[in-house]
Structures are given as structure tokens and as C-alpha cells.
């Protein structure tokens with residue numbers, strides 16, 4: 001039985017190493033997930049994969065149906081969700097194309113359907129979210145990184161912005177004052193919805209650019225793409241070492 005789901009982000013719309021066994025179209029009370037769920041064997045273990053921006057990366061961060069995605073994954077019976085996300089690096093100690101594992105998140109998004117507890121389907125509940133990421137899954141990621149001899153930076157804070165535009169330099173200054181080390185657009189409400197469904201959730205982030213105002217000049221998309229490719233190869237290697245431990 002599948003116990004682990006992987007949510008792919010920018011630069012990870014397919015899992016090359018996944019030996020696909022089936023695809024499943026899922027309809028949820030909250031609408032359609034980003035695409036059909038893909039089941040397959042990854043390094044000998046059954047996993048389910050869902051690229052959050054859709055198969056051809058057509059869904060921008062603020063239009064992703066996070067509720068449908070998490071609900072669909074929960075319905076498969078998985079208990080653990082590993083999210084992959086590209087981010088901008090705010091802190092100087094984070095290198096380009098490096099991997100980092102968040103242990104905290106600050107939500108700057110707005111207007112996204114961010115809870116399951118507003119429909120008749122489930123009773124009003126206020127979930128604890130003190131520690132938004134699963135310590136057990138984070139430790140597994142750290143062990144896998146050590147096994148793969150990959151450098152990962154632990155314990156960073158992810159600032160989740162609305163997008164799809166990138167931030168201003170002043171916004172990044174504010175995020176840094178707030179304690180954010182990286183910035184991305186999809187961390188919320190994904191993490192909170194996973195918690196509402198009692199799914200263990202952790203994220204592996206790839207620093208693909210210096211955040212706005214943190215380097216000379218503007219954010220260059222061609223370099224970002226290049227950094228993304230290098231970073232996602234590291235993620236693939238990390239996953240290969242994670243699966244046998246998971």
C-alpha cells in the first residue's frame with residue numbers, strides 16, 4: 001500500500017525514476033486536483049506523485065486548488081507527504097542550488113481557500129500548528145541527505161508570498177526582519193491543509209535565485225532555470241536515498 005506522497009513543484013513536474021503503474025482521476029468535494037494522481041514504484045517502494053502546478057506547469061501558485069490536492073492524496077490512504085519547492089534565498093548563508101529543509105513558515109498569502117473546516121463536511125476545529133513540519137519526516141530527509149553526501153541546510157523559515165509576481169526588495173527586507181530565510185509562493189496553505197488532514201508533511205526547498213534586492217541587478221530567469229536544473233538533480237538524488245529509509 002502507498003504510504004508516501006510526493007508533491008512536485010517548479011522544475012519537478014515528473015519523477016523520471018518513477019515506474020508508473022497507474023494514474024487516477026480524482027474528484028473531490030473541493031473540486032479538481034492539479035492533475036490525475038500518478039502511482040508507481042520509486043526505488044522499490046510504491047509512492048503517489050502529484051505535480052502541484054499541473055503536468056505542463058500551467059497553474060500559477062495562487063490558482064492551485066490546494067484543498068483538492070491534499071484531499072485527493074489523503075483519500076489514497078497515504079499518511080506522509082513530502083513537498084518539493086523552489087525558493088528564493090533571503091539569507092546570505094544559503095547558496096544557489098543548495099537544498100534547505102524548513103522547520104517554520106510564515107504565511108503572507110491571501111484569498112486562497114486555506115481550510116477544510118468551513119464546510120458542513122467537517123466540524124469547526126482549530127488545529128495546532130506550532131511546528132508546521134513533521135519532525136520525523138525532516139529527520140528522514142536529513143538522514144537521506146547524509147547518505148547521499150548532499151549538503152542541506154536545516155531549520156530555515158519559509159515565507160509564503162502570494163505571487164505570481166516576485167517580491168520587491170522592500171518586501172524581502174520585511175520578510176528578513178520577520179525571520180524568513182527563504183521565500184516561495186506555495187508553502188501555504190499546503191502545509192496547513194496537510195495538518196488539518198493529520199498528514200505528516202515536510203518540504204525540501206531548492207534555492208534557485210537570490211531573493212529580490214539580495215544580488216546586484218534584477219532576478220534573471222535564465223540563470224534561475226539553470227540553478228533549478230542543478231537543484232532538482234540533487235532532489236532526485238535525495239529522493240533515491242530517502243525512499244529506502246521511508
Ligand SMILES: CSC[C@H]1O[C@H](OP(=O)(O)O)[C@H](O)[C@@H]1O
Nearest residue numbers: 009010061084085086184185186
Ligand atoms: C520564479 S519560480 C516561482 C515559482 O516557483 C516556486 O514554485 P514551487 O513552490 O511549486 O516549486 C514558487 O513558489 C513559485 O510558484
Ligand code: HPA
Nearest residue numbers: 086087088183184185211
Ligand atoms: O524569489 C522568489 N520569490 C518567490 N518565490 C520564488 N520561487 C523561486 N524563487 C522565488
